[in-house]
Amino acid sequence: MQALLEPTLVYQTGHGQQTRPWVFAGAPGSAGWDTLKWLFLPPDLPMSITLASWNVNSVRARLEQIRDWLYQRPVGVLALQETKVVDADFPREAFGSLGYCTLSSGQPSYNGVALLSRTPLSEPAETAPPSLIQDCRYLSAWIPEGFYLIDIYAPNGESLQSAKFSYKLAWYDQLTTHIESLLPKHPKIALLGDFNIAPADLDVHDPEAWQDSVLTDARARDALRALERLGFRDAFRLMHPAEPIYSWWDYRGAALRRNEGLRIDLILLSQALIPHLQEAGIDTGIRHHTRPSDHVPVWVELEP
């Protein structure tokens, strides 16, 4: 088991230089933050970090699998989607014993997002629009590595004719507008989660069969382009421009056996983070475990 990370702060006082474990739990913008930020946060990434995202389709049903996976890949940050649990019942102790602190935004039965991190998570001072966070599809946090995490579980949309598809497009509009307002102050943003959009035909096992889908529709893909116009890039595609690989396979039929999947779980990095991108991958093997989620974890490695 990995040891719990306990960063040590070195700070200057009237009595000289002192050292203590990391105890500052304030948010950016709170009293003392600016001083601490400049004392303790280097201008660039202080160390390598791996960020991952996984739609687990119920965090309680998948707890043992998540723990097993974290032993194999002890990521710095894990963004979860479809946790399907209220915050009071989120299994934070189970992750705490693995060295992770947790922020969660959950409701009964449906949706729900959570961020796990080995370094302290702080709630950002900026509040997202209520309509963006009301159905537990959006969660943001600061980590002391110096950047902003945004975990999303985008609406699926059901069908092109459905009101849910209009909602999906409106939801993405709000997301993009909100992120645009964050970027001037927070240029380093990792936007990760279940986007419910396959960015290109390469990300779809049978583009013809899926051409009228809410996951591949041009208006949905335009939502990704709006994020690209803000400088975000799909980290996996930057590293692997031509590899057909998927992150989701339908439970039904023989979708997995036939490799009938789509790549809809993404990690987008803002322009300021892209130079730090070292590698990106998708842990497809876990889909073959017993009682799997229908999604698998996706990850990126960032280097100083």
Add this chain to the structure above:
DNA sequence: ATGCCAAGCGAGGCTTGA
């Protein structure tokens, strides 16, 4: 065209997902 499979809720079968 519809079900296929899985989870929550709650105690049967409905709702939702992608």
